[in-house]
Amino acid sequence: MSAPDPGSGPSEWSVPGQVGVGPWEGPWPAGEHWDPELLEHGDRRNVVDPYRYWRREAVAADLARRAHPFHVAIENLGHDHNIGTVVRTANAFGAGGVHIVGRRRWNRRGAMVTDRYLSLHHHETASGLVRFARERGLALVAVDNLPGAVRLEETTLPRDCVLLFGAEGPGLSDDARAAADLAVSIAQFGSTRSVNAGVAAGIVMHAWVRVHANLSDAW
The missing domain is CATH 3.40.1280.10 (SPOUT methyltransferase, trefoil knot domain)
Known part of the structure; x- marks a missing residue:
């Protein structure tokens, strides 16, 4: 899986108490496991940071592997x-x-x-x-x-x-x-x-x- 470009990454939510991270800042990372909708709008799911912005199916597949x-x-x-x-x-x-x-x-x-x-x-x-x-x-x-x-x-x-x-x-x-x-x-x-x-x-x-x-x- 490709690493994101340097200088790119999640943005913090501006709403106090908001769970998760905001839209991805900078060029989007490449890879089938990334979810375009989450990259665009932010990821509010209850997942650990390594799975932020991942497609649900990709998370499930990785958990099955581990x-x-x-x-x-x-x-x-x-x-x-x-x-x-x-x-x-x-x-x-x-x-x-x-x-x-x-x-x-x-x-x-x-x-x-x-x-x-x-x-x-x-x-x-x-x-x-x-x-x-x-x-x-x-x-x-x-x-x-x-x-x-x-x-x-x-x-x-x-x-x-x-x-x-x-x-x-x-x-x-x-x-x-x-x-x-x-x-x-x-x-x-x-x-x-x-x-x-x-x-x-x-x-x-x-x-x-x-x-x-x-x-x-x-x-």
């Missing part, structure tokens, strides 16, 4: 509002894909448009997710306070895996629990039975990153 070998799955049994948060966090940690198990429709507000840059999959039942994992050699890791679950803090997550989270409230379905190759729980010290599903997903993804990710690739 993706980690873990996937994230969450059961959607009752239009769970936490799914958007899980998707946004999966984007931040470079997940290889996100899987919605159960209902196809989910509240996307919490995703903050990050779902447009990820590989999204839908499975009607847990068996569909299990088949996806088995065909690709991915270990299925259930995250829940289950009998026999090992503490996340005392184990190492598999490198190639699917991190599976249950719906808020009921937790993982019986089928998902039965199919798991490994079950992990998060150490807690308060009165609540479990932490929010979106929070749990962030904790577990970060645990994977600490062990397996190349931190030199982080922004």
Whole structure:
């Protein structure tokens, strides 16, 4: 990809509190990944600076190229509002894909448009997710306070895996629990039975990153 000409670059927004950058100043950079409309009008999207002015498809393709070998799955049994948060966090940690198990429709507000840059999959039942994992050699890791679950803090997550989270409230379905190759729980010290599903997903993804990710690739 070509570098922009010296002396060219983004302009700052003049509106206080405006997110993003203004129209590109100077000659436009060359390359298929640049978006002419964003170069002309500015880029207000919630993306890191290296992706400013890039076409959405180009951002998604680059993220796929850099993706980690873990996937994230969450059961959607009752239009769970936490799914958007899980998707946004999966984007931040470079997940290889996100899987919605159960209902196809989910509240996307919490995703903050990050779902447009990820590989999204839908499975009607847990068996569909299990088949996806088995065909690709991915270990299925259930995250829940289950009998026999090992503490996340005392184990190492598999490198190639699917991190599976249950719906808020009921937790993982019986089928998902039965199919798991490994079950992990998060150490807690308060009165609540479990932490929010979106929070749990962030904790577990970060645990994977600490062990397996190349931190030199982080922004």
